[in-house]
Structure formats: structure tokens, C-alpha cells
Amino acid sequence: MTKSNKEVLSESRGKVSAAVFRPQPDKKGYFREQMHRLKKHRNIFWFILPAAFLAIMFGYIPMAGALIAFRSKFNYLGTHSLVKAFLGGEWSVSAFTELFVDSDGLFWTSVKNTLVVNIVKIILTFPIPILLAVLLVDISRPGVSKTILIVLCLPHFLSWAMAIGIWKNLLSPDSGALNNILINIGILKEPYYFFGSNGWFKPLVVFLAAWKGSGWNTIIFFAAVVAIDKSFFEAATLEGANKFQKIRFVTIPTILPTIALMLVNSLTYLFTAGLEQFMAMYESPTRYSQYVIDTLMYDKTMQSAGNYPVATALGLMNGVIALVLMLGGNAFVKKKLHTSLW
Numbered sequence: 001m002t003k004s005n006k007e008v009l010s011e012s013r014g015k016v017s018a019a020v021f022r023p024q025p026d027k028k029g030y031f032r033e034q035m036h037r038l039k040k041h042r043n044i045f046w047f048i049l050p051a052a053f054l055a056i057m058f059g060y061i062p063m064a065g066a067l068i069a070f071r072s073k074f075n076y077l078g079t080h081s082l083v084k085a086f087l088g089g090e091w092s093v094s095a096f097t098e099l100f101v102d103s104d105g106l107f108w109t110s111v112k113n114t115l116v117v118n119i120v121k122i123i124l125t126f127p128i129p130i131l132l133a134v135l136l137v138d139i140s141r142p143g144v145s146k147t148i149l150i151v152l153c154l155p156h157f158l159s160w161a162m163a164i165g166i167w168k169n170l171l172s173p174d175s176g177a178l179n180n181i182l183i184n185i186g187i188l189k190e191p192y193y194f195f196g197s198n199g200w201f202k203p204l205v206v207f208l209a210a211w212k213g214s215g216w217n218t219i220i221f222f223a224a225v226v227a228i229d230k231s232f233f234e235a236a237t238l239e240g241a242n243k244f245q246k247i248r249f250v251t252i253p254t255i256l257p258t259i260a261l262m263l264v265n266s267l268t269y270l271f272t273a274g275l276e277q278f279m280a281m282y283e284s285p286t287r288y289s290q291y292v293i294d295t296l297m298y299d300k301t302m303q304s305a306g307n308y309p310v311a312t313a314l315g316l317m318n319g320v321i322a323l324v325l326m327l328g329g330n331a332f333v334k335k336k337l338h339t340s341l342w
Contacts, residue, residue: 069315071091072309132221193283228250263329268322272294
């Protein structure tokens with residue numbers, strides 16, 4: 001008696017789940033095996049020492065600078081000595097108080113703008129690479145799919161200054177090609193200054209982030225889809241599953257750990273909007289109304305007579321939130337999907 005499509009798809013889904021949600025290895029045995037390997041190849045550590053030295057000197061030791069957030073003042077510009085500047089104040093949380101009191105309104109404006117931009121980025125741009133990866137896998141000629149991937153990935157390797165320079169030229173109210181096209185087809189009656197508009201600023205931020213970053217994420221999801229065991233698709237095909245059913249019951253469940261980890265990685269940047277992008281995009285009309293945490297931190301350091309404690313407090317707060325989101329998201333994914341970032 002032949003099985004129904006629903007039963008076969010259910011079985012395929014069970015096989016996929018068994019393959020994806022495999023039991024975790026014995027931790028003690030794994031630790032002993034790793035220690036044995038380290039002892040066996042201990043001479044390799046001599047080659048690691050230079051990199052470890054650089055990481056400690058330029059990565060971990062500078063973290064002590066976070067203590068500046070707890071000094072009442074840090075006048076480096078006046079002393080030109082880190083030690084004298086650090087000892088020049090008292091231990092205090094006045095930097096955090098200044099942030100949250102927010103007398104000029106810039107802190108909460110920057111928090112709101114950062115959250116709005118990043119949440120919209122995740123909602124609108126995160127599914128695009130998944131969809132592109134699924135579609136590209138179905139292209140019968142590998143050369144065509146690889147060419148499309150390369151073209152999609154090219155914007156990722158452009159600096160933000162170059163990428164935004166391209167779009168500023170395209171959208172220029174003077175001679176921008178897109179401005180002229182929109183006028184010729186009747187959408188615009190006269191040239192419009194998109195980058196100088198408060199209403200268009202956030203949509204442009206999201207669009208440019210998607211244009212620049214989607215290609216790289218597509219490669220990651222493409223690799224995950226290509227790695228799926230072909231027998232899952234063959235079993236579904238033999239029982240009459242259509243393309244949508246294969247994607248729903250085979251592709252998505254199999255690459256779900258990759259999707260979850262990429263989402264966790266995106267959430268760690270929830271309070272980081274990207275200093276390079278915003279500094280390159282700002283125009284006079286949008287400078288202060290479109291503040292984000294990154295640009296506020298920059299201005300507190302560079303344009304407010306060197307208010308280092310407040311800028312450091314901002315950076316410390318940002319780092320702590322990112323760490324909590326990463327650890328919390330990773331713990332949730334590890335519990336539900338038995339996979340993790342480390």
C-alpha cells in the first residue's frame with residue numbers, strides 16, 4: 001500500500017530532524033581527547049606565541065580603558081599623558097548619569113534611531129539571503145549560480161565611503177541618473193535631495209545595508225543548502241512532493257541551525273548601527289535628527305572637548321548589551337537546536 005504524500009514528507013522531516021538535532025558528544029571524553037591532541041602537538045604553540053602576544057597587547061590590555069567610564073574626568077588633551085589623565089579625576093558614575101539624564105535629548109534619540117534601523121534591517125533584509133540561496137541552488141548550470149553569487153557579493157568588499165558615493169551620484173538632485181529616470185517617468189516633478197531628507201534617511205540606511213550585506217550572507221546560506229544530503233530531496237521527489245513542500249519540510253529544517261546562529265549574530269549588533277555608514281551618509285539637514293549610538297559616541301570623543309568618560313560609558317554599555325544578547329541567544333539556540341556559536 002503506497003503512503004500518502006503527507007506521511008512520506010513526515011518521514012523525511014523526521015530523518016532531517018535526526019540528522020540535524022544529533023545528540024551532543026560526551027563532554028568529558030571530548031575534553032580528554034583535546035588535551036591529548038594538545039600534548040601531542042605541543043610544539044605548535046611556539047608558532048602561536050606571536051599571534052597571542054599581539055592579541056594580548058593590542059586586544060586585551062586596551063580593554064582596561066573601560067575604566068575611564070568610571071572616572072569623573074579624563075583630560076587627555078590637557079595633559080597628553082594617559083596616566084596623568086586617568087589619575088586626574090575621581091571614581092564616579094557621573095558619566096552614566098549624564099547619559100541617562102540626557103539634558104540635550106541626544107542619547108535617547110540615538111537609542112531610538114539605532115533600534116528602529118536595526119530591527120527593520122533584521123525584519124526586511126534577513127530573509128533575502130535565504131530566499132536567494134534557495135533559488136540559486138536550483139540553477140542547473142553551476143557556473144551561472146557562481147557568477148550570480150560573485151556579482152551579489154561584490155558590494156560587500158566596497159568601503160562604505162565608496163558605496164555611498166556611488167548611490168549619492170545616482171540619486172544626486174543635479175545630475176543623478178535615478179533622479180532623471182524618476183522625473184522622466186512622471187514619479188517626480190522636480191529633482192529631489194534624497195540624502196538630505198529626514199523622511200528618506202532611514203529607508204536609505206536599510207536599503208544600502210541590504211545591498212551591501214545580502215551577497216555575503218547569501219554565500220553562507222548557499223553553502224548550507226548545498227550541504228544538505230541529496231537523499232532527502234530524492235525521497236520527497238519519489239513520493240510526489242512539489243518544490244514548495246521540499247523547501248518547507250527538507251530545506252528549512254536542515255538549515256535551521258545556520259539560520260538561528262546567523263540571527264543570533266545579527267542580534268549582537270542591535271545597538272550598533274555602523275559608524276562608517278552613517279558618517280558617510282550624513283548631510284547637514286540629517287546630522288542631528290538622525291543620530292545613532294555610534295555617531296553620538298564619536299561626537300562625545302571628538303567634538304565635545306574630549307568627553308572620554310561619557311564616550312567610554314556609551315561603548316561599555318553597548319558592549320555589555322551585545323554580550324548579553326549573544327550569550328542569551330546562543331543559550332536559547334543550544335537548548336532548542338543543539339547547536340551553538342562555540
